[in-house]
Amino acid sequence: MQVRPGAVWHPGQMALPGIVPMPPIAGGVGLPWDQPVGDAVAAIAAARKDCGDTFVIDSGRDRYLFTFSPRGVAEFYGLPEDRASKGVADWRMLRRKLPDEIFDGRRTFPHDLFGRSDAASYLANVHRALDATVADMGSEGTVDLFDMSRRLGHRVGLASWGGPGSAEEPALASLIGAFDALDGADAFVHPDVMAAVAANSKAAERTALAAVTERFAEAARAVEADRVLVTQHPLFARIVSAWSTETGDVRYRGIGHDVALVHVASMSNLFAALGWVFVDLLSDRPAAVRVAAGESAWAEQCALESIRLAQRSIMSRFVLEPVTIGDGEHTYRVPSGVTIATLLPLTNASAGPGLETWDPTRWNRRRLTRPVLAAPELVTSFGHGRHTCPAQPFSLAAISATVARLLSNFHWEPRWAARPQPVPAQIGGVARADGPCPATYRRLRSAGAPSAS
Numbered sequence: 001m002q003v004r005p006g007a008v009w010h011p012g013q014m015a016l017p018g019i020v021p022m023p024p025i026a027g028g029v030g031l032p033w034d035q036p037v038g039d040a041v042a043a044i045a046a047a048r049k050d051c052g053d054t055f056v057i058d059s060g061r062d063r064y065l066f067t068f069s070p071r072g073v074a075e076f077y078g079l080p081e082d083r084a085s086k087g088v089a090d091w092r093m094l095r096r097k098l099p100d101e102i103f104d105g106r107r108t109f110p111h112d113l114f115g116r117s118d119a120a121s122y123l124a125n126v127h128r129a130l131d132a133t134v135a136d137m138g139s140e141g142t143v144d145l146f147d148m149s150r151r152l153g154h155r156v157g158l159a160s161w162g163g164p165g166s167a168e169e170p171a172l173a174s175l176i177g178a179f180d181a182l183d184g185a186d187a188f189v190h191p192d193v194m195a196a197v198a199a200n201s202k203a204a205e206r207t208a209l210a211a212v213t214e215r216f217a218e219a220a221r222a223v224e225a226d227r228v229l230v231t232q233h234p235l236f237a238r239i240v241s242a243w244s245t246e247t248g249d250v251r252y253r254g255i256g257h258d259v260a261l262v263h264v265a266s267m268s269n270l271f272a273a274l275g276w277v278f279v280d281l282l283s284d285r286p287a288a289v290r291v292a293a294g295e296s297a298w299a300e301q302c303a304l305e306s307i308r309l310a311q312r313s314i315m316s317r318f319v320l321e322p323v324t325i326g327d328g329e330h331t332y333r334v335p336s337g338v339t340i341a342t343l344l345p346l347t348n349a350s351a352g353p354g355l356e357t358w359d360p361t362r363w364n365r366r367r368l369t370r371p372v373l374a375a376p377e378l379v380t381s382f383g384h385g386r387h388t389c390p391a392q393p394f395s396l397a398a399i400s401a402t403v404a405r406l407l408s409n410f411h412w413e414p415r416w417a418a419r420p421q422p423v424p425a426q427i428g429g430v431a432r433a434d435g436p437c438p439a440t441y442r443r444l445r446s447a448g449a450p451s452a453s
């Protein structure tokens with residue numbers, strides 16, 4: 001997820017922008033933040049069945065050009081950001097939920113935190129967060145896998161960029177509460193409640209943003225007072241230093257909002273991905289045994305495969321300056337104001353034979369090797385081209401370390417009656433489970449032994 005407000009086309013009362021040639025318009029279909037849709041992915045799948053691989057959906061005051069052909073999807077990932085912007089498309093979606101002030105004047109973006117040399121520091125923090133989690137779990141119990149992974153996602157993220165004290169109690173519980181209220185992902189996981197958020201003028205979100213900003217200001221003061229903390233919290237220290245030219249409230253608000261936006265970005269996908277990796281591993285014991293035994297490349301393949309199948313992402317680019325995009329049959333001239341989009345769940349599990357099943361052996365490290373696709377862009381876990389997720393190495397390392405630790409320390413039994421399903425209205429990010437997903441665990445006598453039997 002990238003957020004960068006910029007020059008934005010305002011629909012106002014103008015007619016919807018025309019595309020030349022004009023693809024078929026899917027009649028009666030809208031997107032879930034404009035009208036009740038039920039299952040958003042099923043609605044777009046039905047439109048594709050009726051209209052073919054390239055079609056238009058007019059929803060609310062916006063026009064969307066969807067593309068699904070191999071050429072169309074490949075060209076989609078090649079669109080230039082300055083003309084067809086992912087940043088603006090994301091911002092237009094997220095501003096339905098997040099207060100405007102979180103976007104203004106940001107100095108640190110996720111790209112700035114995930115360089116190659118950062119791996120060691122964030123992994124050390126991931127392991128610290130896991131130590132605390134394992135200690136909290138005790139010797140046995142029952143957890144909901146998605147509740148557990150959400151708490152873990154918060155803990156791992158805050159340990160990595162939240163500064164001293166943020167990933168530990170008492171700060172952790174109140175930060176989790178505030179970030180759950182602030183959660184930008186609601187814009188695409190529960191698009192149907194965005195009208196209520198607007199009606200409330202984002203009051204709950206503003207209160208939550210103020211609370212997290214205050215906590216990160218406290219952490220910043222701690223780092224300023226004790227330079228040893230800089231080495232223990234290098235990513236947070238980088239954010240603090242980005243604001244070194246400012247003083248007082250401006251400085252601390254800037255630091256707080258930078259951290260808040262990075263953490264909100266991390267909440268789009270990371271914890272949900274971790275939940276699905278757990279679900280798939282508890283459903284495939286031989287695969288889990290290899291993860292528990294410490295095969296980290298295998299754990300990453302499992303993660304990529306679970307994410308591929310759980311992807312519910314709408315990929316969108318808001319056209320700022322006219323662009324052309326071909327789908328193999330036509331080349332369309334697309335004017336400013338249109339959003340060009342593709343939807344991962346309609347290609348990731350069907351673009352080639354066998355893709356509907358979970359099979360981590362189809363990945364060779366981070367590359368999909370089977371089946372051969374009409375265009376490699378038809379399947380993705382972390383994106384393609386210039387917008388590929390900058391946090392992929394961090395996310396895969398964090399997920400692999402987490403499942404390896406929890407599977408090697410505990411014996412697990414899935415307790416769900418049927419495999420959990422995605423929230424139907426969700427249209428973006430990795431799927432959230434639409435119901436409980438319980439599992440029981442029991443600590444193994446020898447830590448490090450495989451937990452799956």
Ligand code: HEM
Pocket residue numbers: 001002003086087110111262263265266267269270273274307313315316380381382383384386387388389390391392395430
């Ligand atoms: C398992 C976890 C994750 C998955 C599956 C994931 C997936 C993706 C995908 C598919 C894209 C490309 C979107 C597009 O082309 O429209 C993307 C981009 C992005 N992701 Fe992630 N992501 C994950 C974790 C994270 C985390 C933890 C962060 C930050 C804290 C993050 C920040 C970003 C940013 C900033 C971009 C935009 C990059 C750009 O436009 O250049 N992601 N992610």
